[in-house]
Every structure is written in C-alpha cells, then in structure tokens.
Amino acid sequence: MIVGRVAELGQLDRLLADLLAGRGRALVLSGEAGIGKTTLLDALVERCGGDVAVLRTAGIETEAEIAFSALLDLLVSVVDDLDALPAPQSAALAAALALGPPQPGDRLAVCVATLGLLRATSRRRPVLVVVDDLQWLDAPSRECVLYAARRAGGPIAFALAVRDAEGAAGQREDLPELRLGRLGQEGSLEVLAQAAPDLAAPAALALADAAAGNPLALVELPATLSPSSVPAAPGSSCRLRQGAACSPRSPAGWPSCPARPGVPCWWRLPTKETT
Numbered sequence: 001m002i003v004g005r006v007a008e009l010g011q012l013d014r015l016l017a018d019l020l021a022g023r024g025r026a027l028v029l030s031g032e033a034g035i036g037k038t039t040l041l042d043a044l045v046e047r048c049g050g051d052v053a054v055l056r057t058a059g060i061e062t063e064a065e066i067a068f069s070a071l072l073d074l075l076v077s078v079v080d081d082l083d084a085l086p087a088p089q090s091a092a093l094a095a096a097l098a099l100g101p102p103q104p105g106d107r108l109a110v111c112v113a114t115l116g117l118l119r120a121t122s123r124r125r126p127v128l129v130v131v132d133d134l135q136w137l138d139a140p141s142r143e144c145v146l147y148a149a150r151r152a153g154g155p156i157a158f159a160l161a162v163r164d165a166e167g168a169a170g171q172r173e174d175l176p177e178l179r180l181g182r183l184g185q186e187g188s189l190e191v192l193a194q195a196a197p198d199l200a201a202p203a204a205l206a207l208a209d210a211a212a213g214n215p216l217a218l219v220e221l222p223a224t225l226s227p228s229s230v231p232a233a234p235g236s237s238c239r240l241r242q243g244a245a246c247s248p249r250s251p252a253g254w255p256s257c258p259a260r261p262g263v264p265c266w267w268r269l270p271t272k273e274t275t
C-alpha cells in the first residue's frame with residue numbers, strides 16, 4: 001500500500017481527469033533511486049480502468065544501446081494502425097521497429113510517425129503513454145518519446161519517470177516536472193511497519209533514521225538485520241553481549257557489531273550514550 005504521496009497522487013488524478021476531458025498533457029516524475037517513481041506510475045495505470053488505452057515502456061540499462069528497442073515495446077500493441085499513416089512515415093517507423101525493410105535513417109519521419117500512430121490509436125480511446133526509467137531509454141526511442149510528449153494534447157497524455165542526475169535532463173527540461181521528495185518520519189515508520197511488522201519500535205526508529213525517508217531503503221533495510229542483532233525490546237538483554245542491557249543508538253557512526261565484525265551494531269551498552 002502506498003504510504004503518503006497524497007499531493008502526488010492528486011496530481012496524477014488530475015493528469016488522468018484532464019486526459020479524459022480531452023486535455024492531455026505530459027508530466028515527468030523525477031527523483032532519486034528508490035524514491036517511488038515506478039510505484040506512482042503503477043498507481044496511475046491502476047486508476048485508468050478500461051476507459052484509457054495505456055501504452056507503456058521502460059528503459060532497460062542493458063538495452064540502452066539497442067536502437068528503438070524501447071519504442072518497439074511501447075508501440076507493439078498498436079502497430080496495426082501503421083496503415084493509417086502516410087506511406088513514408090509508416091515505412092520509416094516500420095523499418096525502425098524491424099517490422100519492415102530497412103530504410104535509410106530519417107529521424108524526423110520516425111518521430112512524426114510515432115506521434116501519428118498515437119493519434120490514430122487515440123481516435124478509439126484516450127491514450128496514456130507511460131515511460132519508466134527514461135534515463136535508460138535508447139537514444140532514438142527517447143528522441144521519439146520526447147518529441148511526442150512535447151506535443152501531448154487532446155486525447156494523448158504522457159507520464160514519464162526519470163532518475164535524478166542520470167541523463168536525459170537536457171532533453172526534458174521543457175516538460176512539467178513533479179519531483180518526489182523523501183518521506184517524513186511518520187511515513188517512514190509506516191512503510192517499515194508494512195515491510196517488517198515485527199520490528200521493535202526502537203529498531204524501527206533507528207532504521208527510519210538510517211533510510212532518511214527513501215522508501216526503497218525502508219523496504220530493504222529490515223532484511224539486513226539478523227535476529228541476533230536486534231533485541232526484542234530496548235532494555236532487554238543484548239544478544240551480542242551477554243548480561244548487558246540493549247539500548248538504541250543513533251545510526252550516525254554505527255560501530256561494527258563486537259560479536260560479528262563488519263555487521264553494523266544497532267545497539268550498544270551501557271545506557272550512557274543512548275539517544
């Protein structure tokens with residue numbers, strides 16, 4: 001379940017409502033790794049129901065050098081509409097997607113044909129184009145997607161997601177952006193409660209501090225704890241140092257566990273330096 005993100009989900013709802021009202025537009029979700037971009041794209045797609053044709057693709061790091069691989073994923077379900085395009089455009093796009101004989105490269109024709117194909121599809125139902133991990137789209141696909149996104153309107157909308165500081169920045173600067181910030185402590189504890197319901201409250205607080213509001217870190221950090229490194233409750237005996245009382249410690253400068261070198265120790269004794 002999505003924690004928080006009320007304002008962001010509201011923006012996505014408006015994007016969808018505008019699309020259904022014939023006022024399609026583009027929105028770029030941006031933010032650091034693990035901040036929740038894909039999660040919000042998924043939520044948007046879930047909200048579409050059957051009224052909207054969702055065309056989706058995502059950049060794949062290992063395919064970033066394969067020209068038009070992401071565009072093929074995006075358009076594969078609507079290539080039957082290629083016939084609706086002017087012959088030079090449909091030939092150029094078919095060639096780019098390896099669906100027709102190779103053609104000498106004509107970047108404009110492929111971009112225009114991509115937009116034309118989306119327009120042809122949108123005559124039946126509004127179209128939402130969803131592109132995740134824009135930073136890893138192969139360059140020709142990214143060019144076509146952004147060309148079309150800049151021309152979003154009427155029954156065509158775009159929701160794109162891109163990681164901070166990982167390229168594509170210069171090419172999308174003219175598109176409206178929704179930056180995803182980190183979760184606050186309350187939200188962080190809620191995500192932790194979902195991910196690790198058995199976590200003792202002090203350990204949850206320490207992990208929330210360590211994750212600094214990044215949802216991916218909140219989901220993954222509990223798995224790094226071993227039963228021996230987390231006591232059932234503060235004040236109980238430390239499982240690492242017999243006879244000592246456990247107490248929570250600020251995550252800044254966590255020492256190595258004295259019993260298991262290399263493993264961060266979430267607890268220390270005695271209570272003098274507790275936070």
Ligand SMILES: Nc1ncnc2c1ncn2[C@@H]1O[C@H](COP(=O)(O)OP(=O)(O)OP(=O)(O)O)[C@@H](O)[C@H]1O
Pocket residue numbers: 001002003004005031032033034035036037038039040133163191215216219
């Ligand atoms: N608001 C949220 N509430 C609960 N869980 C969340 C929230 N946002 C993200 N998560 C969880 O955090 C993890 C990372 O989220 P997600 O994959 O959406 O991040 P991302 O921004 O797409 O990361 P990347 O840049 O690596 O693609 C997922 O397990 C997701 O379920």
Ligand SMILES: [Mg+2]
Pocket residue numbers: 037038039132133
């Ligand atoms: Mg993602």
